[in-house]
Amino acid sequence: MSDLPPMTSVKRWLVTTNHKDVGILYITTALFFLLLGGAMALLFRVQLWEPGGLGILEPVQFNQAVSTHGLLMVFWFLSPIASGFANYLVPLQIGAKDLAFPRLNALSYWFYLFSGILFVLSFFQGQTYAGGWTLYAPLNVPMYTPAMDATAGNNAAILALTLFVMSITIGSVNFLTTIHRSRAEGLGLWNMPMFTWSWLLTVWMMLFAFAALLAALLLLSIDRLFLTEYFMTDQGSSLLWAHLFWFFGHPEVYIVFFPALGIMFETFQTFTGRRLVGRKWVIIAMVLVAVQSFLVWMHHMFLTTINLEIKTLYMATTIGISLPFDLMVFSLIYTMVKGRVRFTTPFLFSLGALVLFILGGITGVFLGAVVLDYEFRGTYWVVAHFHYVMVSGVTALVAGLYYWWPKITGKMYSEALGKLNFAVYFIGFNMLYFPMFLAWETPRRVFHYGESAQIYHQIATVGAFVLGLSFLIMFFTFAKSWISGPKAPDNPWEYSRTAEWAIPSPPPLENWDGRPSYASGRLEFVDDSPAATDGGVAHGQGNTAEASVEHEAEHADHASIWPFGIGVGMFVFFLGLSGLTPFVANFAEGTAEPPEGLVGFETQPDIMYPVLIALGMAIMGITLFQFGREKFDAPVMNIAERWPFGGIGNTKFGIWVFLASDVIVFGAAIGAYIFMRLHMGWMDWEFDPITMAGLVNTYILLTSSFTVIIALVMAERKNKSGLLGAMGATVLLALAFMGVKAFEYTQKMGDGHYWWYSIEYSIYYVTTGLHALHVILGVLVALFMIYRIISIDAYLEDHRPVEFFGLYWHFVDIVWVLLFPLFYLM
Amino acid sequence: MANLRTYTLIYILLVALATGKFVFFEFNFAYATAIGGTIVLAVTKILLIAGYYQHLIEEPRAISYMMATAVFMVFLLVIAAGYSIQ
């Protein structure tokens, strides 16, 4: 596969791995979810027209509209549209030809799209999720809230989010590798364009924050599908969720805001004709915020039972995090004051974003004070605050749309329409959200409120429609430009300075003619072709290695259908999972120790779901296999800035980054155990391990780590049978490990200790099960590698894949080093 | 990369350390001692595996920092959350 069909063919969009195509896909898909989330909002704003509701929505429908609105906007719109910009622009801004792993990039997009489709389907499977976007426990499980019955739709919404998070994880690994390892010569980190900077910090935050959410969602899904009790106990569950969710959730607010901030910096520079004032300090401030964002999460828990000392501490850190923001705001203001402003549409939107952000930020500081939050929590004050900040972000993203529209489409838009768009947007925004501050006594997510607040709610509802209208104007402006707009020059903005403006609009498939370089202090295109060297080629060996690399680079691939296929497989699989609960519930009822007092698991089994599970697994098996076999040459960069990650290959670095996120996933799962046990009282934990099984498995797994290392040594020695033997031994040891596990689980169940028996057993089964799942995935990869060794003598010339596999396998071993004492000894 | 001999030595060491944890709990050590000792053994094992089997000591230092950051995040979450309910 290598030839890319033209843009007008549907096939192009199914197979493309090119970063610009994927960027366009992300942006358009995100805009679609914006419309869907917006429709939800309009629905419940109409319901809120009078106290007690107009009656266009049933109460539980209202809750669904509110919840899905939040989920769609935060997850399926905000981050993905930023991701779209990043896909399109970050490689251009750093002088790369594509992302480090183009096929993985397509895969993240397909996971994203299919997660969205799954979420939409959840509306049609009984009912969708209705417990609020924060998914608080125990609202997120059916036990205490019959409306949250474990219908397929409810489960599908949670699973969709899980798939979405997987997409984010893959994307973060890809971008971290790209930005750290594919910067053009001479482009040090300090000199990176501001949008790329903001995105680099965003993906670092994503890597750690979303891993915590992934852990939380895995536990929640398992609760819902398999009846474990993480979020169903009457003690500790809601705090456990709150900690996991907000450990993700606070960084998440910067994750959605940073790309917007990056766009504000870019547009302020371009349209004031001035370099950002105190640029270095702004970067330092952003780095500080990224770090600090992980230190404030408990300001969302001021009304829980956490102790006063920690609340006070988190009040202090919350005030701390607003300080770097002040610096950024002042920098923007000074840049504007010192420059000569051109009031184009993108600039107006960016300026609007700044104004709104200041208001939102100040009201956030109110909420950060424990005493004030006692009053404000759960009211419209919070709703108003976070809409001012988050939708300020949206405002800047719209600025980005206008700013880069000419680059992406090659067409100019009408400034008059753009300005009209801004005016309507800004008026609609403030009509919608400002009255919420005044109606602050309204409880959030409820359509009952005091009569005196009615006028504010009515203004807000009208504002919502005005804001909606502004988006129609936006779409009209773009459609008109697309159809009949004048052709855009390479650089329509006089003072833009970043590299994407130095090439045609839209840029060609491979972005650059020569190799971009900043070695001389400014952007230049260097001609590296062998012909241009001093004759070395003609005389033989000297340059052949380079020349052949060049040759390969010319034939870089841009198309693969397998990412799409894997996406389809995952989608079908997850859709099937959503209907699993009734089967598990029936099974549980039939055992010797059925769960007691199980409420909300009454849905009838539907055979379609298990069939879908099997089908999904089959599709994934085939497509992953083909993905692994496909020969795909990503565009390579032989000369690049790589600080601080030089001296290690792209793939190896990518695996390490992935492992870093997996550390958090496992860490959060293990943390859940420690937390629940602490909550219960460490010594009151009632769990009776089969210590010997744990010990034996420890030896088995350690030995398998050893055989994997031997495999690497054998590959280095080009010893095929040795390599085969060592890989085979690893697989056998892994199977032995699984055998012991099976023995252990059967023993436990024989005693009536199923995973629903108690929180202790839930945690035991899930944590060790998550680990076992890693073992199984490892076995599948190992089998694939054995197949490759037998069929094509793989890894003898290039042994790196054996080493990569080892990195993963040793990690799985390390996790067991912790699980053994925690679950079998303590 | 290290040679087979080093790998084998480390393997023997790992097995010994694993047995050590078991000994701590099966023979009458005080619970606190057992936990403390086990933590030391587990950390040693992890450092050995990561350092030599995953070759972290040969990779750029920044990789180790990144992994340390991830581990730190976990500690941050667990310790702060654990403290919050004391």
Ligand code: HEM
């Ligand atoms: C300038 C510094 C900021 C401070 C001091 C701050 C503070 C807070 C606090 C204390 C809360 C909890 C209120 C409560 O639930 O009782 C909160 C909620 C929230 N904030 Fe901020 N915030 C700031 C900036 C931001 C930004 C930049 C965003 C997003 C772009 C944001 C988004 C949110 C969201 C979404 C919630 C509500 C979460 C929920 O659904 O419960 N905040 N903020």
Ligand SMILES: [Cu+2]
């Ligand atoms: Cu927060």
